[in-house]
Amino acid sequence: MAHSPDLKHPKDEFLSHVEDASPNISRNVNAKIWNPLMGISKDNLRSQVNAFCREYGFQDKQDVFFRGALAAQNPVDYEDIPELTDDDKYWLRREVTNRWHLPKALYYTIALCSLGSAIQGWDNTGANGANLSFPQEFGIENNGWLVGVINSGPTLFGLLSAWAADPVNNLLGRRGTVFATGLFCIFPVLAQAFTQNWWGLMICRLFMGLGMGIKISTIPVFSAEVAPASIRGGLVTSFQLWVSFGMFVGYCVNLIFYRVGKLAWRFQLASAFAPAIPVVVFVWFCPESPRWLMKKQRYLESFQSFCRLRNTEMQSARDLYYAHCQVMEERDAFAGVSFWHRAWELFSVPRLRRAAVASGWIVISQQFSGINIMAFYSSTIFVEAGYSTLSSLLASMGFGLVLFVFAFPAVYTMDTFGRRNLLLTTFPNMAWCLLAAGLCFLMSTENSARIPCIAFFVYLFTAFYGPGIGPLPSIYFAEAFPLSHRELGAGLTICINNAVGSALSLTFPSLLKGLGPTGAFGFYAGLNMLAFVVIFFIVPETMKRTLEELDYIFGVPTRRHVSYQVGTWLPWWIKKYIFFQRKAKLEPLYKLDGSDDTAGAQ
Template sequence: MSLKAEGLLGDPVFEERENITDFPREPFVPQRTWGTAAERARRNLNAKLSNPLAGFTASELRTQGRNFAIMHEMGDTSDIRAFELGAVLAQAPERYAAVEGLTAPEKELLRREFANRWSQPWKMYAVVALCSLSAAVQGMDETVVNGAQIFYKPQFGIADNGSRSSWLAGLVNAAPYLCCAVLGSWLTVPFNHHFGRRGTIFLTCCFSAITCLWQGFVNTWWHMLLARFMLGLGIGPKSSTVPVYAAETAPPAIRGALVMQWQAWTAFGIFLGYAADLIFFQVADVPGIVGLNWRLMMASAMFPALVVCCFVFLCPESPRWYMGQKRYYKAYESMRTLRHHKIQAARDLYYMHTLLEAENAMKLGQNKIIEMITVPRNRRAMLASEIVMFLQQFCGVNVISYYSSEIFLEAKFSPKAAFSASLGWGVINWLFALPAFYTIDTFGRRNLLLTTFPLMALAMFFTGFSFYIPESSHSARIGCIALGTYLFGIVYSPGEGPVPFTYSAEAYPLYVRSYGMALATATTWFFNFILGVTWPSLRNAFTPTGAFCWYAAWNIVGWWLILMFLPETKGKTLEELDQVFSVPTRFHAKYGLRQIPYFVKRYLLGRNVKPEILYEKEETVPVQDLRFHA
């Protein structure tokens, strides 16, 4: 049979593959031959989730939408009409102009949805504000201790450089993240099930506010340890719930930006924490209160949490949560407040319903946690997710976040200069996270990491070796140490800062995604704890130079792990992601290694070589063969 008859002639993917030159290639293995029949069935079911309405006619979709509205008592005649048209639009929202029955004003409204994606109802902006403030609570909870520990450690008798004091100081600092890893993150599922997304955010912010105030009243290191451990109940479930709440309420056009804002506004909260430290560090004690300055620092983090608690219930509950509770009309009411028109609400709600039905069809007779390991596609997603979550901590960022003031003091900064330098790092961490809103979907997740990890390693080496500058050259010494940490923040913030949560949220198939995200958040908090608890002892044993070089080395290791084991997920549908993670790990590792000579030949030697294409789009099973309850 000819290439044209096979549909390959003129196919740019095929022609690029056939013209690859100048480096050895693995023989291409068709993706659909990998795995057993059961695994191929899982891939087909996952692909089905990319658009469960594909293949139905407009008439069939109208009937489905009308039946859904009547069955769940969605409202009057206008609401039934909205679901008839919404079901048709859900199949292909961008083809609104071809949908019969829409009026001219309705078509104009749908056109503006694509032309001006940030034109949203005020309730949608309330959700944006809620998610942003919740992220700021997170960042402030994490960093007010940066300056406070300089004052409370001498008061609690754990300030000397002895082994016991170093470990106790690290344990007190890292206690919230131990709680997140062993308890907090795993409470996400039951909290969300019983209290909803808003209820979980309210409870976790209450925990944060109470424990932050509690930290301001402690008088021993073990009392501080207990208060900070309980703070983890506010950090863990919130870090999993807020991105999910944003994704479930946002229209598709701004969903990625809303999920991405978690990292940007966490960075803003980190900046607020440093600002609070600088504001209160010169506060003098009053009669009967020792350490008023650090107590105000620790307690100040309660205020953003209280603001969230005051207005969280002014925002609508997640429609997805209502549907999971079989409260369909409440879901419709909620969605209507988040969209300009009931047709938009009906469209998004009906599509959500079909996705839930498709997820129910994913029950293949095995425990989902076990399937995360036993199903190769899931296992590869888990490997990639765990790598980026581990590296988010072991790149060394939170050494600076939690201990920068102490690091600058050790570099012979004055106390005010140390607090000011920490504030500067917080500003950089926030500002340079903002470009990721654009670069993560244009430059790509994997490319961002491969570019920034070598730069992070260089910044860590530069910071570490700057401690060798003699103290007699005071200005040069403190300038280089501050510059090294700032350069690290510049390259971390648009790369390993936002990528891990975004990557983990999209790598897993929908039917195991909640379990995958729970594991991902538990992983990052566990290694956050390891980093926080070991830094004081590591710094004493290795000296600051050795300690910074240790994390520089981990950035180099991370670059190799990303090169070989992290597939790109930018701009791919669920169907395409399923194909990406169906490539055997050894194939992808060898492909990653082959990219090194390609990069050298194309960008350093200027040779005209074409990139290797690893993935080819797999044929999907027609929707008629994959009914929801087959």
């Protein structure tokens, strides 16, 4: 990033006032969240802001940016800043009291881009219904592995395309990438209806994966970059909300075309193109990601984009200037320039490695939960339970409805209860639901309660999944990586997700045949508990922190994080919830240096 000679780094000014330097982003041993503007005098802050405005063409906005910098410097005590106008303070207060009151352009961007994710859910459930007919037409009904390969075609090709998210985003931007990948979600999806053999169908699904791998990496990142920190989790949850909606609609389409007969699968698979049409048409009316524009040194456009996404110019200037200061910190810590250098830094730089490990484990945990197996094979599972084909499709539609309805609570709980707490609460509950559903298969087929009990526990499992691990992966990997490595980190995470998802989709038909429903459900219950244990130790909380402040969250060494969970959090939890000691207090792990603000106990 270019700097003018007279633009002083905010941290340099701060170091002239205090003895302690800012924490190392890659090794934040003291778990401090650093505000690079803290401690700078007003006169020096004004001179820095003026230099910034001269360099990036904001000479007529110097007063606006200075007020924004003051608000960023004192996010809690802004009421006592005389330079801020009454209107500034009014809107800053509303960020707390009315945090969902934001411009229509923000909600339009989130909703339209997330609509593209409906294709993913719709295709999964289209394949669910198609599994009952296309294997018979192509004569592969006895080849479970081949059926599994066809079903997992999008994720198999997504293994390769996810890595292309970085160069494609760099070239086309967030909007252009959403548009380009949307085309892959129209033509290959429609082509499935006209295939005449199994390998033609698989080729279409592989090309779908070419677009889906990049799209799934980009949409959550786009959403996270335009959303304010206070409600970022709830807004990015819309990605999973639309996936769930797509799954529900897909189940409905399965029922609509059920009576077509052996050709039903063609309509069930091809209909998933519908959500992509409005996305590719209307995405150009969304503001481009202001952080991507910053990355490309297009600061004037970035400010214009922020102005469309925030309520006032002062808030837009605050977010732009604060992000700029933090990005300069990132630039000093992560020097990678080439694609391969930055890819290597994901594993060699501790701060980036911790983000990659945490994000990677969360997507693995989502696959371990068993939800995608339900999405692809719930109709098959219900047939195993004794349902007729029509009844199994109806039961699967109920599964989709529960998934959609219970995705809504996450919009609120993601930024109040917290990402980590939702995971730790829902995984054990999903585990016992799967175990109970599996044990119900041991009931006699003559027992009238057998089928309703299986359906009940599958639905209950889905209800716990909806507000927990369902929306978490797309939120977490979108916010965990710094701007310099965000596309690469997202691509790596999606690659891990597709690899594990493909492996589980490929093996489930054989697993179901070899272990039976009870053994298969018990196996996934065990995987849920494994996910719970690892999340407890290695996944940090990211709620209500700006994307740039998360550098310091992931800068905390894993050893320090594990030590806190075992030595501080667990004893507190036992005192409060086992021995009911109401006065038990939990010392937070993260603290915003220079203020009383904390980042939560996790």
